[in-house]
Amino acid sequence: xxxxxxxxxxxxxxxxxxxxxxxxxxxxxxxxxxxxxxxxxxxxxxxxxxxxxxxxxxxxxxxxxxxxxxxxxxxxxxxxxxxxxxxxxxxxxxxxxxxxxxxxxxxxxxxxxxxxxxxxxxxxxxxxxxxxxxxxxxxxxxxxxxxxxxxxxxxxxxxxxxxxxxxxxxxxxxxxxxxxxxxxxxxxxxxxxxxxxxxxxxxxxxxxxxxxxxxxxxxxxxxxxxxxxxxxxxxxxxxxxxxxxxxxxxxxxxxxxxxxxxxxxxxxxxxxxxxxxxxxxxxxxxxxxxxxxxxxxxxxxxxxxxxxxxxxxxxxxxxxx
Numbered sequence: 001x002x003x004x005x006x007x008x009x010x011x012x013x014x015x016x017x018x019x020x021x022x023x024x025x026x027x028x029x030x031x032x033x034x035x036x037x038x039x040x041x042x043x044x045x046x047x048x049x050x051x052x053x054x055x056x057x058x059x060x061x062x063x064x065x066x067x068x069x070x071x072x073x074x075x076x077x078x079x080x081x082x083x084x085x086x087x088x089x090x091x092x093x094x095x096x097x098x099x100x101x102x103x104x105x106x107x108x109x110x111x112x113x114x115x116x117x118x119x120x121x122x123x124x125x126x127x128x129x130x131x132x133x134x135x136x137x138x139x140x141x142x143x144x145x146x147x148x149x150x151x152x153x154x155x156x157x158x159x160x161x162x163x164x165x166x167x168x169x170x171x172x173x174x175x176x177x178x179x180x181x182x183x184x185x186x187x188x189x190x191x192x193x194x195x196x197x198x199x200x201x202x203x204x205x206x207x208x209x210x211x212x213x214x215x216x217x218x219x220x221x222x223x224x225x226x227x228x229x230x231x232x233x234x235x236x237x238x239x240x241x242x243x244x245x246x247x248x249x250x251x252x253x254x255x256x257x258x259x260x261x262x263x264x265x266x267x268x269x270x271x272x273x274x275x276x277x278x279x280x281x282x283x284x285x286x287x288x289x290x291x292x293x294x295x296x297x298x299x300x301x302x303x304x305x306x307x308x309x310x311x312x313x314x315x316x317x318x319x320x321x
Contacts, residue, residue, distance in 0.1 A: 005102050007095075008034035008078035011055070012162065014063050016086040017046035020053075023213070026089045028054055032082070038072045040064060065184045066161045070176035073168055081171065085162030089211040097207040098165040101153060108174075108200035109166040109192065111159030112208040123212055126204040129157040129193070129304040134252030136238050136304065138189060156204040157304070158192025163210050170200055180241055180284060185227075186234035193242055193304075197297045225270055232259070233274045240278065240285055242292075245300040 009032050013020060020037070028035055037050040040063040047057045058072055069083055080102050082095065098110045114124040128139040138157055159166075161177065174194050177187040192202045236259075239252045256275050263271030 005079035005099065007032055007080040007082055007099055007165070008036060008076045009082040009084060009095075010069055010072050010076065011035070011037045011050075011084050011086055012040070012066065012069060013037050013042060013046055013050070013086040014040040015042045015044050015046065017042075017044045017049055019086045019213070020046050020050050023087065023089045024050060024053055024055065026092075027084060029092060030090055030095050032095060034076065034078060036072060036076060037086075038068050040068045064182070066177045066187050067179065067182060069161075073171055073176055076168075079168060080165050081168050082165045083161060083163075084210070085212075087213040088163060089213070091209040091211075094208045094210060097153075097205045101203055101205065102165070102167060104201075106199070106201050107167065108170045108195035108198075108202055109159040109164050110153070110203045110205050110208070111156060112163040112210045113204075113206045114160065114163055115209060115211050117211060117213055119211055124160060124163075125206065126154055127157045131239075131248050131251075131300070131304055133255045134239055134248050134250070135235060135255060136189065136193065136243075151206050153203045153205045156192070156202050157196075158189045159202050159204070161188035161191070163212070164188075167200075170195065170198075174198065175288075178241070178288075180237055180281060180288065181234050183230060184234075185231045186238055190234070190238050190241065193238060196303045197242060197292075197300070198295070199298050229270050229274050232271065233278055236275070236278050237281070237285075241288060243300050244297065248300055 009027055009030065011020075011024065011027055024037070035055045037047065037055045037057045039047045039050075039057055039059050041061055047059060051057050058075065060068055060071060064071075069081075073081055080099060082098065084090065094112060098112070101107045101110045113122060115121065116123050124140070130137055130139060171191075174191060176191075178190055178194075181187040181190050195202055236252075236256065239248065243249060243252070256278070260272045260275040263269055263273075263275075
């Protein structure tokens with residue numbers, strides 16, 4: 001039997017002292033040689049607490065959200081990086097089911113089953129995807145949320161950025177959580193889709209269980225409009241950054257025009273400004289897409305199905321039997 005590849009667990013933190021005190025012990029008890037708290041410029045005593053508890057702390061001078069993990073991935077020389085939010089409690093045996101899949105060189109990432117605090121209801125499991133009016137829509141598999149214990153790993157569109165394991169070299173080759181997706185939202189969707197386009201696989205592993213505590217940090221720090229604007233911008237960016245299929249791109253352009261007009265008609269100017277912000281990033285998008293064309297990609301139609309078309313032959317966009 002092959003030995004598991006060396007791994008490190010990265011816990012992302014920003015002003016989360018109470019969360020670290022409550023949930024970091026479960027991470028420290030899980031098997032693994034390295035436990036690193038990636039601290040995004042906390043002003044509380046959380047980093048000091050983490051060090052006293054036995055974790056290594058990588059201190060950063062700004063809060064880059066998930067992008068902070070890119071910096072850690074460059075510095076931590078493990079084959080596999082297990083990325084966790086600070087509001088997760090991990091099951092004692094959550095790690096081995098994740099790591100076993102990285103013996104397959106085609107695997108880019110493996111995601112956990114995320115449970116609610118009651119430890120019964122499933123918060124997130126497997127995700128498929130389809131294109132609707134030029135936009136990639138994740139399809140959450142509600143009928144698979146109550147899979148029996150021991151069920152097999154299955155393909156998934158993406159793995160959640162705060163509860164997954166990634167092949168470090170593949171993660172870095174894809175650009176990590178890409179700067180075009182800054183600051184928040186859809187970074188993990190973009191990474192997952194980029195991996196499939198490169199010919200790599202993402203898996204959902206139901207035997208790897210974590211419990212999410214609903215910290216909802218962003219809703220306390222930012223306005224609703226700021227959150228909505230970034231969510232819309234990055235949903236559009238996933239298509240603009242990655243898609244080459246002409247039919248999808250034509251639908252995407254029509255959707256952008258409709259969103260901009262709708263923003264003016266309903267006096268929701270932030271929608272129009274979001275589309276203009278997206279256009280302002282076109283030089284960076286073009287630079288990325290040029291490199292993507294050089295490397296070669298799997299066709300979009302082979303990854304996710306188009307709305308109204310059969311999806312049985314796609315990698316992750318198929319319908320359950």
